[in-house]
Amino acid sequence: MDSLITAAARALAAGDPLGALNRVALRGDAAALALRGIAMAQLGDFSRAKLLMRSAARAFGSGDVVARARCVVAEAEIALASRELGWPAKALDAARATLEAHGDRMNAAHARYLLVRRLLLVGHLDDAERALAGLVPTLFPPALRAAHELVVAGVALRRLHTKPARAALARAERAARQAGIPALMAEVESAALLLNTPAARLIARGEERLLLLEEVETLLASKTLVVDACRHVVRDGGTIVSLASRPVLFALARALGEAWPDDVPRDTLVARAFRAKRADESHRARLRVEIGRLRAALGTLGGVSATRRGFALMPRRASEVAVLARPVDGEHAQVLAFLADGESWSSSALALVLGASQRTVQRALDSLAAAGKVQSFGRGRARRWTTPPVPGFATTLLLPSPLPCD
CATH class of the missing domain: 1.10.10.10 (Winged helix-like DNA-binding domain superfamily/Winged helix DNA-binding domain)
Structure with a gap:
């Protein structure tokens, strides 16, 4: 790995996507494409990030199975951040198995956290806890330990176990400070606010x-x-x-x-x-x-x-x-509760977590949009819906975006 690629990877690990892009923005080799994809994901351009990660996977070729598996994990993270819940979980699990078989335990653990996060999002708490039981966070670097504790806190909050949630968030705060990543520290701080705002x-x-x-x-x-x-x-x-x-x-x-x-x-x-x-x-x-x-x-x-x-x-x-x-009642309150996490949702993802038909969810979104409560961007399959969190109220969802592992 050359010096520019190494410097870009370190910038991404430190939460500096612009610094990473300054080093690899004009390069088209496989490693540079992958780093550019992660940088664009950190900047919030998920569509561009997904295209770059797929290009990187093709550029690595069939011979470099570890690099291709890492690209699959990165694409799964982008899908989760953009609420593409229909993304094939089997591909992520296969990538995790490949990484474990080749000794890349950190990225394998990162893949498992993505699987757990998806289970948490769709409400499969028992499955999420079973998946977490196989992970030993003390063996991980600070950033990954913080991600682990955020997921633990998310499960505890969904089960309304506030004492374990507070303890997990305290551990997450310590790990985030050790990692020294501002975005991660802000994520922990935002999660802690859930315990101190009306629910x-x-x-x-x-x-x-x-x-x-x-x-x-x-x-x-x-x-x-x-x-x-x-x-x-x-x-x-x-x-x-x-x-x-x-x-x-x-x-x-x-x-x-x-x-x-x-x-x-x-x-x-x-x-x-x-x-x-x-x-x-x-x-x-x-x-x-x-x-x-x-x-x-x-x-x-x-x-x-x-x-x-x-x-x-x-x-x-x-x-x-x-x-x-609920803190705020009214028609389509359940749709608004999911949108209140501040992320961008597709109607298909909302239908999945709500257990409703996509057409029913689309009608609810159209009604909320007409009332000025939600807004959309994009067209067709790329259309996403979002709304700012209701001021002064906690959202029941805790979905931290993990940082890529080295």
């Missing part, structure tokens, strides 16, 4: 207040009957009843939870559950049927009693009832 709203006894993640964790561990509007479940300690596939029942449960200990008029329940402006006899008959289904679904958690003007929620074990809602 949800508590609605109880007719009042609302914002909760931090730690307070959400405490609430869910308490004996309070919680109607969780973030996950569409009703829970009491360790007992959880999912109503995610039964939106009418959940709408009724939320309305009853928000009013507790008072009852809710029948016309109000009809409007909340069926979106009917006026309640007639058919709506009231359907309401009785759905209330019966809600009683059966709640089981030991609680019952629903009829009153003179409507219905009231009756917890069986809990002494309090509360509704846990």
